[in-house]
Amino acid sequence: MTFTHDVIVIGAGAAGLTAAGGCALFGLEVALIEGHKMGGECLNNGCVPSKALITAAKRAAVARDGKRFGITLCAPQVDWAGVHGHIHQAIANIEHHDSVETFEEMGCDVFRGWARITGKHTVEVDGRQLRAPRIVIATGSAPFVPPIDGLDSVPYLTNENLFDIDVLPGHLVIVGGGVIGMEMAQSFRRLGSEVTVIEPGEPMGRDDPDSVAVVVDAMTAEGVRFIKGKAARVEGGEGRVSVHTDGGDTVTGTHLLIAVGRSARVNGFGAQEIGIETGANGFTTDARRRTSIRSIYAIGDCREGPRLTHVSGYEGSNVALEIVTGLPTKVDFSALPWCTYTEPEVAQIGLTEVDARKQHGDAITVVREEFSENERAVAEASTLGHMKMILKGKKVLGVSIVGKNAGELLLPFTQTITGKSSTFALGSAIISYPTRSEISKAAAFSAWEPTVFGSLPRKYAALVSKLRRMMN
Template sequence: MPETRAFDLVVIGAGAAGLSVTAVAAQLGVRVALIERGRMGGDCLNFGCVPSKALLAAARHAAAIRAAARFGVTAGEPQVDFTRVLDHVHHAIAEIAPNDSEERFTGLGATVIRGEARFAGPDTVAVNGMTLKARRVVIAAGARAAVPPIPGLDTVPYLTNETLWQNRTRPRHLIVIGGGPIGLEMAFAHRRLGAEVTVLEAARMLGRDDPELAEGALLALKDEGIALREGVRIARIEGSGGAIAAVLDAGGGREERIEGSHLLIATGRRPNLDTLDLDRAGIETTRLGVKVDRGLRSVSNRRVYAIGDIADIDGIGPRQFTHVGSYHAGIVVRSALFRLPAKIDYAALPRVTYIAPELAQVGLTEAEAREAGHRDLAILRWPLAENDRAIAEGTTRGLVKVVATPKGRILGAGILAPHAGEMIGMWGLAITTGAKLSTVAGMIAPYPTLSEAGKRAAGQAFVPKLFAPMTKRLVALLRRLG
């Protein structure tokens, strides 16, 4: 007979979301089992956020050397040792890995099991010949790269975000299929490290971002020398290692060949649910993930929560960011462990595309606000060309754009600027706390900083009233009164 063990909580998946739940539960003395079939730390540590930002850091240093002459510093063309660049990437992963390790979580009091988890019933999970009975189960299985059904793709070697970090040869010409944040970040990094790069996108690149800000970001990428092709149809992929061609349907029976040395697929992600036997636990799914309510509980099995990249909330789909996984973990801890009401609220959910300048968004874009029924909006802007810090550093391409109601309630903000990811937090806090434009406009910002642009954008809401004829008459009257 298989061994049966009882737990208060079983967590499937040791990525950011699963680790966050497990850490809190273990430290509270909860009997918690954490199951992971692959690498501890999940996608973020091993294939996503950490390696990509390490690669982008190397690219940033290469670009700084090229740009040094603008500031009177002679350096010349940087010499990029791509093998050492990848060494830096893997060093970053290794430095962070102990925080996500089996040893750390065992030390916190969790039972860590390395193996393939499968549901054997509504409250039962089977792994490694054992049966785990649980009061609550949290599915945090994450997602993987989705590979599109392009003819010929299966006949050539290609990279995804999971295999990219094993490539230690700098591409001569990298072809990227997918113009979302992942595809554009990797295109940008490889271009700055010396590769020729072409990005192919079937629809519009950065399609979820504010079009005004996205346009500026794409122009910056073009200025880097990246070839961006939107609205393309790929008829087929052909070639072999080192000589891969994307054959485009050019219309009218014509074709266009784009030849490269490496191919990166960045066309979205799909949930890791195939092997979990969710039907045996009565867990309803969609093509996007586990169908859950706004408290992240399965709509068909109330003992089960689904969080992170696989949580299809009210049919709106997952928000596949590491910080969302950590946020979801907090919801589950309050609900499953403390039995408190807790529901997600994405009103202040931030996202960042780490190119140069960075593109950051929190809350609603202008289009999303209008779709949500806000007919009258205050759209406030401040260009980086009017920011003294940006002028001093020669980085004046960019804009702060704020979306608010006529009464000053902040609905969203978008920033195209260096370090936009660091600047967007202020706007997230403003939305979360209900702070109005007057609060942001009235704050004291250090000078000179890029964050002043946000204060100046908020202040634009009050300029018409400040310099209105009635205000001028009032000042004139007060002057006469002495």
């Protein structure tokens, strides 16, 4: 077979762009195919617009708490058109990084159209046949829409159209208490909407329950209403939608947001037709992210596994390195971090306490430090939250943090969990004062405190002291 390229990448989101750009920068001939918007989910209706909205909502929250620190602020006046403009300006300011021009400058051939995989080395786009030794599928995911009775007859929002609404919701009803649901619930409440969250289980169920409890209490205090139950039926129309739960509750709002997870985009690309296997929610891959057809990789949200932008970038880098060097690479999620950008933030890396106890039972220990003991937090009057370090012996299995800027504190633990550093090194580090990151040093030092100040070191110190007295 005569190849047109060294690699064909389908999808220009975080995963696909990283893989395509990495290969192109090494001089490979890369075909990058995108049928919708360059930048994918994160840029257009995920990370970027949601964080822009969260930032605007924080401004309103600060102004609403008008008398603090001896400073009096005016009550906020929320201009939804201005908030909307801020969101889309943030997208516009970033989108050049993901543009066709940028990737053409890197050396990619960019094709704007819908791809169809026709063989283990061939892809068709707009009637043109492309051929390469390796194909990378990075088609992402879409909002999962559950089978709720009546949902198809009422207007509803997902993250794909939420940031395009032209009015601030009077009452936003959110089905789903995961990351998107919780972040949007707090943000719209802070901007002035009534907000009700309907969730059958516990909010943010993959996170540490102690951390989540702090956030739920904070959001409840701000006026977010939580209803435990499953959305069973909806009815209504534009401006008035009612959700009936299986527990007998009924909530009526002006807008309905469905935020119950993601579905991998696996259909419509010809993948199943040529025999690529899929699982419950995405393409099935091995640790190298190869599909059942070994010349074809699947990375990012379209394969089974964690759905996070930084995971997509990580997998894109791994696959690019494997294609460029010919050497196998494998994913390692032992130090996988994630963060929910509520206020306070909830950040996690590695195992939660619950998961660690399931795997290791009573062999684990938990070190807990409170932000109320962190002097920067005290000075800022922002002491809500804590850090929990989960250890087996001296090995860190996971860290759970809830508090202001919690996600910023995860970095050192990416090193300690993977064994590239140690809690001893972290506990003895010189850290700028006063900073919130001192809580990481405090937790690491606490892990070693019984050893450092144990009976053997104390006996040694006593011996040194005795000898010194005798010599002087």
